[in-house]
Amino acid sequence: MATSAPPIDAVHAGHGHELSFIRKYIFSTDHKIIGVQFLLLSLVGLFLGGMMAMAIRWQLGFPEGSMPLGGIFPETMVSGGVMLPEFYNSLVTMHGTFMVFFAVMPLLVGVFGNYLIPLKIGAEDMAFPRINMWSFWVAVIGTVIMMAGFWVEGGHSQAGWTQYAPLSADPQWTGVATGQQLWLLSIAVLGLSSILGATNYITTVVNLRAPGMTWFRLPLSIWSLFITAILVVLAIPILSGAAIMLFFDQTIGTSFFNATAGGQPILWQHLFWYFGHPEVYILILPAMGMVSEVIANGSRKPIFGYHSMVYAIIAIAFLGWIVWGHHMFQSGMNPTLGMTFMISTMFIAVPSAIKVFNWMGTMWRGNLTLHVPMLNAIAFVAMFVIGGLSGVYMASTPVDIYIHDTYFIVAHIHYVLFGGSLFALFAAITFWYPKMFGRMMSEAWGRVHFALTFVFFNLTFWPMHYLGLQGHMRRIYDPSQYEFLQHLSGTNRFVTISAFLLMVSQVIFAANFILSWFYGKKASENPWNDNGLEWSTPSPPPHGNWPDVPTVYRGPYEFSSPEVEEDFLPQHQKLPGDLEPEAAGRGS
Amino acid sequence: MNWLLPPGNSTFAGDIDFIYYVILVITGIAFVIVEFGLLWFVIRYRRRPGRKAYYTHGSMKAEVIWTAIPAVTVVVIGVMSGGVWNQVKGRNAAPADAMVFGLTAKQFEWNATYTGADGRLGTADDFVVRNQLHVPVDQPVLIKLATEDVIHSFFVPNLRVKQDALPGKTIDVWFEATEPGEFEIACAELCGLGHYRMRAFVTVHTADDFARWMAEQTAAAAAGE
Amino acid sequence: MAHANAAYMDPPAHREIGAGVYNEKLGMWVFLGSEVLFFTALIGSYIILRFGTPEAFAEPGGILNIPVTAVNTFLLICSSVTMVKAFAAVHDGDQKGLKLYLVATVLIGATFVSVQVFEYVQLIHEGFVPSGYVAGSHFAELAAAGELPANVNIYGSSFYTMTGFHGFHVTMGVICMVYVTIKAFQGKYTATDHRGVEVIGLYWHFVDLVWIILFTIVYLV
Numbered sequence A: 001m002a003t004s005a006p007p008i009d010a011v012h013a014g015h016g017h018e019l020s021f022i023r024k025y026i027f028s029t030d031h032k033i034i035g036v037q038f039l040l041l042s043l044v045g046l047f048l049g050g051m052m053a054m055a056i057r058w059q060l061g062f063p064e065g066s067m068p069l070g071g072i073f074p075e076t077m078v079s080g081g082v083m084l085p086e087f088y089n090s091l092v093t094m095h096g097t098f099m100v101f102f103a104v105m106p107l108l109v110g111v112f113g114n115y116l117i118p119l120k121i122g123a124e125d126m127a128f129p130r131i132n133m134w135s136f137w138v139a140v141i142g143t144v145i146m147m148a149g150f151w152v153e154g155g156h157s158q159a160g161w162t163q164y165a166p167l168s169a170d171p172q173w174t175g176v177a178t179g180q181q182l183w184l185l186s187i188a189v190l191g192l193s194s195i196l197g198a199t200n201y202i203t204t205v206v207n208l209r210a211p212g213m214t215w216f217r218l219p220l221s222i223w224s225l226f227i228t229a230i231l232v233v234l235a236i237p238i239l240s241g242a243a244i245m246l247f248f249d250q251t252i253g254t255s256f257f258n259a260t261a262g263g264q265p266i267l268w269q270h271l272f273w274y275f276g277h278p279e280v281y282i283l284i285l286p287a288m289g290m291v292s293e294v295i296a297n298g299s300r301k302p303i304f305g306y307h308s309m310v311y312a313i314i315a316i317a318f319l320g321w322i323v324w325g326h327h328m329f330q331s332g333m334n335p336t337l338g339m340t341f342m343i344s345t346m347f348i349a350v351p352s353a354i355k356v357f358n359w360m361g362t363m364w365r366g367n368l369t370l371h372v373p374m375l376n377a378i379a380f381v382a383m384f385v386i387g388g389l390s391g392v393y394m395a396s397t398p399v400d401i402y403i404h405d406t407y408f409i410v411a412h413i414h415y416v417l418f419g420g421s422l423f424a425l426f427a428a429i430t431f432w433y434p435k436m437f438g439r440m441m442s443e444a445w446g447r448v449h450f451a452l453t454f455v456f457f458n459l460t461f462w463p464m465h466y467l468g469l470q471g472h473m474r475r476i477y478d479p480s481q482y483e484f485l486q487h488l489s490g491t492n493r494f495v496t497i498s499a500f501l502l503m504v505s506q507v508i509f510a511a512n513f514i515l516s517w518f519y520g521k522k523a524s525e526n527p528w529n530d531n532g533l534e535w536s537t538p539s540p541p542p543h544g545n546w547p548d549v550p551t552v553y554r555g556p557y558e559f560s561s562p563e564v565e566e567d568f569l570p571q572h573q574k575l576p577g578d579l580e581p582e583a584a585g586r587g588s
Numbered sequence B: 001m002n003w004l005l006p007p008g009n010s011t012f013a014g015d016i017d018f019i020y021y022v023i024l025v026i027t028g029i030a031f032v033i034v035e036f037g038l039l040w041f042v043i044r045y046r047r048r049p050g051r052k053a054y055y056t057h058g059s060m061k062a063e064v065i066w067t068a069i070p071a072v073t074v075v076v077i078g079v080m081s082g083g084v085w086n087q088v089k090g091r092n093a094a095p096a097d098a099m100v101f102g103l104t105a106k107q108f109e110w111n112a113t114y115t116g117a118d119g120r121l122g123t124a125d126d127f128v129v130r131n132q133l134h135v136p137v138d139q140p141v142l143i144k145l146a147t148e149d150v151i152h153s154f155f156v157p158n159l160r161v162k163q164d165a166l167p168g169k170t171i172d173v174w175f176e177a178t179e180p181g182e183f184e185i186a187c188a189e190l191c192g193l194g195h196y197r198m199r200a201f202v203t204v205h206t207a208d209d210f211a212r213w214m215a216e217q218t219a220a221a222a223a224g225e
Numbered sequence C: 001m002a003h004a005n006a007a008y009m010d011p012p013a014h015r016e017i018g019a020g021v022y023n024e025k026l027g028m029w030v031f032l033g034s035e036v037l038f039f040t041a042l043i044g045s046y047i048i049l050r051f052g053t054p055e056a057f058a059e060p061g062g063i064l065n066i067p068v069t070a071v072n073t074f075l076l077i078c079s080s081v082t083m084v085k086a087f088a089a090v091h092d093g094d095q096k097g098l099k100l101y102l103v104a105t106v107l108i109g110a111t112f113v114s115v116q117v118f119e120y121v122q123l124i125h126e127g128f129v130p131s132g133y134v135a136g137s138h139f140a141e142l143a144a145a146g147e148l149p150a151n152v153n154i155y156g157s158s159f160y161t162m163t164g165f166h167g168f169h170v171t172m173g174v175i176c177m178v179y180v181t182i183k184a185f186q187g188k189y190t191a192t193d194h195r196g197v198e199v200i201g202l203y204w205h206f207v208d209l210v211w212i213i214l215f216t217i218v219y220l221v
């Protein structure tokens, strides 16, 4: 090891010795353990966010009915079996908060950023393993602070996950003081965790790539995680700054967002969405990257248009900074500005379309192995397209006048975040599970879970487009208040029942996940016949990943290459004609 | 044409709906191509033993085609949308002869202010009616939208009108109703506990009806003072 | 393990060519990029609010004490100079110089923070707080007499938030600098490997630069 001058003294100080249980599994500096820790934490977040959605759906489907299990909540939340509007608003707020900040974002960035980056670029670990450990534990602190909000007096924040001021700026408007402050504090703490993590990712990808792993041999998952990390570093501090200002408005009497004292409520929206739109791409780019890996593997074909895939990721990330105003077309901002934001937003459709067509191009004339990860990855493409296309309606400013703040938006975001990111996560978790835990997940139950999720997902969210087109506002506690929404109660009930079935289907995934950990078939080093470096080391990989850093001879997608008999050709496999990276003209 | 959308009863509702249907057709075509393409590939290229996939890294021609087509399409949609946007929300979009009303939101109600006989807001003969906005048909209406507390959003589905009310600002909203009737006003922006029941009405009268209603209200307001 | 060699100041060996700098330095650059955006959020909000309500901001020197802060600004700039000197010293293998200049930097940094605390105490005493004037205070009387803006809520909000967060950054910097100084006294930095000194130096210069911007836009204009 000494010869390769490892970048990390902290980790390797303990190399070769038996680490204590605590150092090995709790306060571990190993990127793989930290990835798994993030996985377990964020699956809990995902579950909680899902349960909140169930409560929300119950209220919308059966506004008069007494809530099942309503009795377990205190009178201040559910009274006489009926959910109170205050609690409903808290649930809406926290469902969004949990799904964005405590489920999808840590699942994509925290889990797979940590797990895949060193393994796929050929590094023993992250550049800063100890900071990596801190990034996880700071996230735990953020989670605890956020959870605490449910138990404080006045309940949790009721201002929506977007926290529009002045509703969120002064306790007099919602009656929530402490819960609101905890929300803001938690987000600031979580922001620190994200920034620490992303700093690590960027440094690692730039400085620790194995010899031969040139930029254009990087797997697309790493490209997308790298670009995502840049977005995190530049977007999250904006949210932290805004959250702190709002926190001061709440606590020490500043008036940044308080119009009566000269502040500007709309400033909050600008800051929030200046962070918020890049955040949308933080929540989808890693998904796109990992889906690319799985689709190439499942199609047994090189990624179609690798370079345009990379440029599309960069273009999406770049355009993501100049479109935030599309969330504010109806906010009263300058109409000419609205026009500019419409045009820039429309253009995001272009790189998104490039990606979709390249995935299809990859499958075209392939030899499609429809394993569970591949099924979920294809579902990702199919569902992301719907979410992308429904985005065009909102991008069009006049149509947005009508559908803004309706269920059409709810449908859109769920097609992108659930149909998109979450299907990608099902693909990613099932694909890398054998590497993480050394065992295979059940293929048969994986198929059942996929089929049920796909069906009930669409039965839940497709009708929401219709609800939105009929004018159904989002975030309302009781649609039966309005004459023009009366005829939608049947649709609402249908959506609710589908949502319950969707949630129940996830039990299969949970059971498969947990039981396979103990009883799954032992996984070989490379169960999917893939090309990535992570498949060149045992499952699960040892501390330090490889005895020696591997050398890379080619790109990551050489499936069905005519040069070899098999239909895959790993990046580290040296063929007779391959030159060593130094000989091939590498500088150092 | 009223497919999927509720009836539109304002002058620009038809234009907004038209853009909606144009996008529906365009995205519908893209939807069919992609979804059925995926399905076709899954069936046509499913794994067969002994066969190897076609080894290719892509095609420049294909990339150019599927970059150019979406780019041109979104520019077309953008240009079409721009015109309607300016007509509805552009600066000074409201016709000069519009009749002026005030509408002030607060948790959780809408207070409509009427100008009284002088036709101007902010004078002594103004009067306020809670949750009732009465306007004449076929007459452009300019609403001075404000809020006393948090952000609300003035939403009349049947008129295709939606505009946030911002604390500390008065925002102009205009529309011209094309049919008499009573339409619901909803609040579209989460504004607190009673957001879900922040309901009011726009009543669109014929010209004669409106004059009569106005006379009654003005008299009542004068008597009340 | 041959860790303490010159290789550390270069990119890790046996790797693809990266940024051409060692990890800690690259990491600090990335982190500072994030800090730039954080201060952009605060400063950008200040600019927008100030343009929105110019009447809520006092004339330069009306409320804030420019001379004291000018001296403080000069001190912080001096600390950047001593920081550069410390780096130059260790680079030339001058251990004594390293220790001397690090201690000087710590002391000047701590002085800066102390003066800022003193400034806050003074302002609060005279009636300028994050929510504006304190009723019945000296400043409130001046405002009533028309010598100060009638309402300075936004001014107080942005002044305390921006300078407070800057002060917090300086404080963090001083704490890290104390850590580096202790390690310097233990002889942990050599002419070939002095990453800690260089990395804390980057942070220190950044914080200094932010202050010069803040001093200009909050105190002088």
Ligand SMILES: [Cu+2]
Pocket: A276, A277, A280, A323, A324, A326, A327
């Ligand atoms: Cu956006």
Ligand SMILES: [Cu+2]
Pocket: B105, B108, B151, B152, B153, B187, B188, B189, B190, B191, B195, B198
């Ligand atoms: Cu409202």
